[in-house]
Amino acid sequence: MSRKKIIENKLKTAGVQTGDKIRVETKNIRREGVLMPHHDFSSDDIVTIKLDNGYNIGIKVDEDTRISLLEKHRKIVKKSRSIPFDKNKPTISFVGTGGTIACYVDYRTGAVFPATSAEELAFSVPEVFDICNVKTQVAFQMFSEDITVHHWQRLAEIVAKELNSGSKGVVIPHGTDTLGYTSAALSFMLKNLTGPVVLVGAQRSSDRPSSDAALNLLSAAVVASKSDIGEVVVVMHEGISDTSIAIHRGTKVRKFHTSRRDAFKSVNTNLLGVVENGEIKIYDKEYNKKKEGKVVVDSKMETDVGMIYTYPGLKPKDIPDKKGVVLIGTGLGHVPERVIPRLKELTEKGTVFAMTSQCIFGRINMNVYSKGRDLLKIGVIPCEDMLPETAYVKLMWALAHGKNLEEVKKLMLTNFAGEITSRTRSDVYL
Amino acid sequence: MSRKKIIENKLKTAGVQTGDKIRVETKNIRREGVLMPHHDFSSDDIVTIKLDNGYNIGIKVDEDTRISLLEKHRKIVKKSRSIPFDKNKPTISFVGTGGTIACYVDYRTGAVFPATSAEELAFSVPEVFDICNVKTQVAFQMFSEDITVHHWQRLAEIVAKELNSGSKGVVIPHGTDTLGYTSAALSFMLKNLTGPVVLVGAQRSSDRPSSDAALNLLSAAVVASKSDIGEVVVVMHEGISDTSIAIHRGTKVRKFHTSRRDAFKSVNTNLLGVVENGEIKIYDKEYNKKKEGKVVVDSKMETDVGMIYTYPGLKPKDIPDKKGVVLIGTGLGHVPERVIPRLKELTEKGTVFAMTSQCIFGRINMNVYSKGRDLLKIGVIPCEDMLPETAYVKLMWALAHGKNLEEVKKLMLTNFAGEITSRTRSDVYL
Numbered sequence: 001m002s003r004k005k006i007i008e009n010k011l012k013t014a015g016v017q018t019g020d021k022i023r024v025e026t027k028n029i030r031r032e033g034v035l036m037p038h039h040d041f042s043s044d045d046i047v048t049i050k051l052d053n054g055y056n057i058g059i060k061v062d063e064d065t066r067i068s069l070l071e072k073h074r075k076i077v078k079k080s081r082s083i084p085f086d087k088n089k090p091t092i093s094f095v096g097t098g099g100t101i102a103c104y105v106d107y108r109t110g111a112v113f114p115a116t117s118a119e120e121l122a123f124s125v126p127e128v129f130d131i132c133n134v135k136t137q138v139a140f141q142m143f144s145e146d147i148t149v150h151h152w153q154r155l156a157e158i159v160a161k162e163l164n165s166g167s168k169g170v171v172i173p174h175g176t177d178t179l180g181y182t183s184a185a186l187s188f189m190l191k192n193l194t195g196p197v198v199l200v201g202a203q204r205s206s207d208r209p210s211s212d213a214a215l216n217l218l219s220a221a222v223v224a225s226k227s228d229i230g231e232v233v234v235v236m237h238e239g240i241s242d243t244s245i246a247i248h249r250g251t252k253v254r255k256f257h258t259s260r261r262d263a264f265k266s267v268n269t270n271l272l273g274v275v276e277n278g279e280i281k282i283y284d285k286e287y288n289k290k291k292e293g294k295v296v297v298d299s300k301m302e303t304d305v306g307m308i309y310t311y312p313g314l315k316p317k318d319i320p321d322k323k324g325v326v327l328i329g330t331g332l333g334h335v336p337e338r339v340i341p342r343l344k345e346l347t348e349k350g351t352v353f354a355m356t357s358q359c360i361f362g363r364i365n366m367n368v369y370s371k372g373r374d375l376l377k378i379g380v381i382p383c384e385d386m387l388p389e390t391a392y393v394k395l396m397w398a399l400a401h402g403k404n405l406e407e408v409k410k411l412m413l414t415n416f417a418g419e420i421t422s423r424t425r426s427d428v429y430l
Numbered sequence: 431m432s433r434k435k436i437i438e439n440k441l442k443t444a445g446v447q448t449g450d451k452i453r454v455e456t457k458n459i460r461r462e463g464v465l466m467p468h469h470d471f472s473s474d475d476i477v478t479i480k481l482d483n484g485y486n487i488g489i490k491v492d493e494d495t496r497i498s499l500l501e502k503h504r505k506i507v508k509k510s511r512s513i514p515f516d517k518n519k520p521t522i523s524f525v526g527t528g529g530t531i532a533c534y535v536d537y538r539t540g541a542v543f544p545a546t547s548a549e550e551l552a553f554s555v556p557e558v559f560d561i562c563n564v565k566t567q568v569a570f571q572m573f574s575e576d577i578t579v580h581h582w583q584r585l586a587e588i589v590a591k592e593l594n595s596g597s598k599g600v601v602i603p604h605g606t607d608t609l610g611y612t613s614a615a616l617s618f619m620l621k622n623l624t625g626p627v628v629l630v631g632a633q634r635s636s637d638r639p640s641s642d643a644a645l646n647l648l649s650a651a652v653v654a655s656k657s658d659i660g661e662v663v664v665v666m667h668e669g670i671s672d673t674s675i676a677i678h679r680g681t682k683v684r685k686f687h688t689s690r691r692d693a694f695k696s697v698n699t700n701l702l703g704v705v706e707n708g709e710i711k712i713y714d715k716e717y718n719k720k721k722e723g724k725v726v727v728d729s730k731m732e733t734d735v736g737m738i739y740t741y742p743g744l745k746p747k748d749i750p751d752k753k754g755v756v757l758i759g760t761g762l763g764h765v766p767e768r769v770i771p772r773l774k775e776l777t778e779k780g781t782v783f784a785m786t787s788q789c790i791f792g793r794i795n796m797n798v799y800s801k802g803r804d805l806l807k808i809g810v811i812p813c814e815d816m817l818p819e820t821a822y823v824k825l826m827w828a829l830a831h832g833k834n835l836e837e838v839k840k841l842m843l844t845n846f847a848g849e850i851t852s853r854t855r856s857d858v859y860l
Contacts, residue, residue, distance in 0.1 A: 145764040177760035258792030309739040330607035334575040362688030430860045
């Protein structure tokens with residue numbers, strides 16, 4: 001009998017449905033709790049129950065495991081809750097945007113829903129209230145792949161308003177798919193930051209035993225309320241264990257895995273620091289400290305910008321006619337020779353091209369080969385050691401702030417938010 | 431005085447030009463050799479000389495270093511050389527294609543030129559002749575970013591011919607920029623391999639003290655002549671030291687750094703093995719062993735295939751009307767919702783879409799969220815844990831071999847050359 005079938009049979013025999021309180025007994029353990037829906041990611045031989053203390057655990061079921069019904073489905077009554085306030089604690093702001101971190105599961109249907117309020121999100125990790133007061137609001141509720149420049153602009157306004165009205169820091173729970181784009185965008189849009197702006201996500205929703213939602217959120221609150229960082233940062237699991245939560249620079253971070261909790265990695269730079277046991281450890285002493293005065297928003301962006309990944313069959317007509325295009329070329333910054341005339345033609349018509357690399361790690365250097373020098377001559381901007389995603393966001397910003405190719409180029413090659421490191425380091429690689 | 435200036439002054443005072451035989455004396459060492467051109471990648475305070483034994487070394491110059499002229503430029507007379515043959519050694523084939531590995535430097539001008547023959551290349555690492563006989567030919571001489579499907583087809587024909595006429599294995603020196611695309615293409619095009627097909631590159635040309643060209647080439651020859659592998663593999667430095675050279679699966683390898691010698695990494699799988707001190711160590715016992723009989727070429731490819739990297743501003747019109755498109759989506763395989771109707775419309779007109787992830791590591795899973803399920807319903811093919819580059823090459827191949835979407839889908843989701851692993855491993859990640 002398949003492992004899935006074993007569980008199904010045992011549940012059926014016991015008359016148990018999702019949401020019922022049950023007891024699970026194996027050779028080694030005996031646990032009671034509410035049966036949670038089976039998650040696609042869990043192994044077929046695992047049942048997940050929510051214990052009275054609120055934690056979910058997964059238990060491996062085999063033929064000898066006993067499952068019994070204790071109590072039919074208990075309605076989860078929403079208590080009217082108000083967020084506690086302690087005047088001796090710092091106050092931070094939670095700004096909800098959607099994503100896995102903001103999802104909860106309807107125990108009867110198994111469907112995943114976004115939390116309907118940022119309060120719900122805060123209450124999902126009540127430990128947050130031990131360290132700070134939390135003001136909450138929802139900016140929007142989206143799958144992060146649908147977030148656009150307009151959402152970044154709205155977020156920038158909200159963050160500035162929160163910091164300028166007294167919050168020590170801002171936590172932005174966000175879907176992980178485009179979290180790196182948003183963190184780069186906010187890095188360029190927000191000037192004179194008076195506190196940390198902390199983007200945080202979860203790779204596994206809170207109904208799963210291996211969820212990283214709670215610890216990431218708690219660590220984000222620690223960074224927002226206790227650190228003196230004046231940058232946009234991303235806070236996510238550093239490794240697969242719960243021992244260390246990484247603090248990444250907002251312009252240097254990228255999602256590298258579809259499902260692991262340690263999906264996010266800093267590229268071409270070290271971590272800014274980590275959170276371990278609720279304490280912040282700074283690795284990179286050269287971070288920007290928070291400023292005095294007021295946060296300024298400078299969120300003008302050119303929206304007609306694209307990204308083109310080059311490949312062996314790329315044809316001239318595959319290069320679009322936009323105001324700006326980030327090329328994700330090969331190696332040190334190469335494209336097939338056959339598309340160079342098209343780049344020249346479009347540049348003369350006003351398109352700005354910026355070169356990054358499919359390699360992701362390392363630095364663009366178009367001086368090594370003659371074809372690279374041809375591209376430089378046309379006006380293609382070599383984006384140093386910038387991530388393609390960061391270069392895309394920055395080109396939108398630079399095109400809205402520079403009057404011509406020379407000015408845009410100067411902006412692109414100036415380091416504004418840690419996006420360009422001056423020297424390639426040999427200790428930061430895979 | 432700048433470090434560069436110090437060297438320039440010392441060379442000028444001694445009347446020394448590139449190509450002259452000189453002596454360099456520091457506090458610790460004294461070396462004689464031919465002055466090599468300064469390379470963009472070397473530090474400004476390094477002079478590089480070619481010793482009599484053929485090796486290049488870099489020497490740090492400070493104000494106390496003495497440089498003296500021994501002999502003005504010696505013309506490098508090309509001796510007519512013939513490749514040795516030893517009937518007790520296995521014979522392999524070298525097939526030149528260009529790239530950094532095939533470059534040599536004109537000592538007078540400093541310009542980098544491709545070796546004009548595969549013989550020259552073989553003689554650049556004479557140690558090769560200690561382990562095998564070498565048949566050489568040049569397929570083409572290209573910067574690898576200009577290599578297209580037609581070059582892959584030509585290479586497949588040559589490889590088959592060489593193996594079918596008695597060579598034990600084939601070594602293909604190749605530019606690193608698109609080496610992973612070519613190795614994937616040959617993996618799908620060559621059936622019933624009777625010996626190893628080894629692609630090899632260099633990140634640093636042989637005029638540089640830190641060149642990886644010789645050791646990579648020698649290791650490639652070891653794999654081609656001594657192993658019983660019946661797959662297309664890529665042989666490159668495993669780490670930054672010279673101790674271990676990695677053997678990667680041809681469909682699972684990717685260039686991750688613009689300049690490091692250990693730029694190539696296997697994704698979602700372990701190394702097939704390594705070469706250490708000239709000995710092959712196999713890590714993955716489940717590789718395909720070489721077959722009996724004849725190699726068969728099946729190189730029909732559809733050329734009208736593209737790759738689209740998704741980003742927050744992607745618009746429906748950015749999705750091109752081609753026979754096939756590999757989407758490099760976000761996370762588990764997502765695209766902005768606004769382009770989904772365009773994907774549906776093009777699919778109905780006959781375009782086949784295949785989904786991969788910008789994350790690079792991990793596996794596509796479009797069943798988790800409703801939008802993913804919508805994409806599956808349209809017919810978008812979830813490319814499991816395939817690299818985007820490998821999926822691109824495979825889609826070209828599948829479109830030339832399947833009659834309709836269902837057949838193409840079946841081909842895409844069948845593992846032919848190690849491109850799909852059945853289970854995600856937790857030990858193979860950054």
